[in-house]
Amino acid sequence: MAFTRHLLLLLAAAATITATAATDDTAPSPPPSPTPxxxxxxxxxxxxxxxYSMASTGPPLRLTDLYYDWPRRRNLNLVRHQLSPDPLYDVEWNNGTTFYFDSSSCRVERFDVGVLPPTWLSGGAAAEYMGRCVTGGIDCHVWGKAGFIVYYEEVATGRPVRWDFIDVTGIQQFVMSYEVGVVLEDSQWQAPAHCFPDEENEQDTKEEEVADGLEAARLLKKLADAAIAF
Structure with missing residues (x-):
């Protein structure tokens, strides 16, 4: 009798463990979080x-060297249009000031937000996980953010792969190479003298227009509104 009771207790315990395991197996796992x-x-x-004819007044093909420097709260996009010998600099500072310049012209814009923080994708209005897909042969997690950007991150490494703007511009940017820890020398961040005209030439300089093609940079600025303020 004691043996039977003991066996029943063991069977009941085993059933409880099995039921718990089954419950755990069927419980949905939380969606992944984007890598900062x-x-x-x-x-x-x-x-x-x-x-995308509406996306730009500048040449449609371009390569951009993006240098992200959060410790110094600065971000630089060095834009090279197809066959153009004169690169376009987009230097962004955390006080909201951005310098757009090439070898002969300059424009200064001021925004209400600064540089995107490392957690911009998960901070503020958090991104919505959209699932997994393969793009360019790379298995990616995909998130949507703020109703106008879709961000692709490599599943295996957490590296950014591409991001698409889903507004009227239709801009798509593909990450061709990605190097962590690279710092651009300070001299490359300095706006040239023609961004700081004297009073005599100030009016003429204001009328100069830098060749555009910086729509993606401006759209990323909008994301800072939804990111955590640092």
Whole structure:
């Protein structure tokens, strides 16, 4: 009798363990969280706007060297249009000031937000997980953010792969290379003298227009509104 009671207790315990395991197996796992950007990195981005006539007044094909420097609260996009010998600099500072310049012209814009923090994708209005897909042969997690950007991150490494703007511009940017810890020398961040005209030439300089093609940078600025303030 004691043996039977003991056996029943063991069977009941085993049934409880099995039921618990089954419950755990069927419980949905939480969606993955986006990987924060490293504090320092250099990425080469390819942008193709040939299919989007509304997206740009500048040449549609371009390569951009993106230098992200969160410790110094600065971000630089060095934009090279197809066959253009004169690169376009977009230097962003955390006080909201951005300098757009090339070898002969300059424009200064001021925004209400600064540089995107490393947690911009998960901070503030958090990104919505959209699932997994393969793009360019790379298995990616995909998130949507703020109703106008879709962000692709490599499943195996957490590296950014591409991001698409789902507004009227239709801009798509593809990450061609990605180096963590790379720092651009300070001299490359300095706006040239023609960004700081004297009073005599100030009016003429204001009327100069830098060749555009910085729509993606401006759209990323909008994301800072939804990111955590640092």
């Amino acid at each position: 950007w490293p504090d320092l990195f250099h990425a080469v981005l390819f942008t193709n706007l040939t299919n």
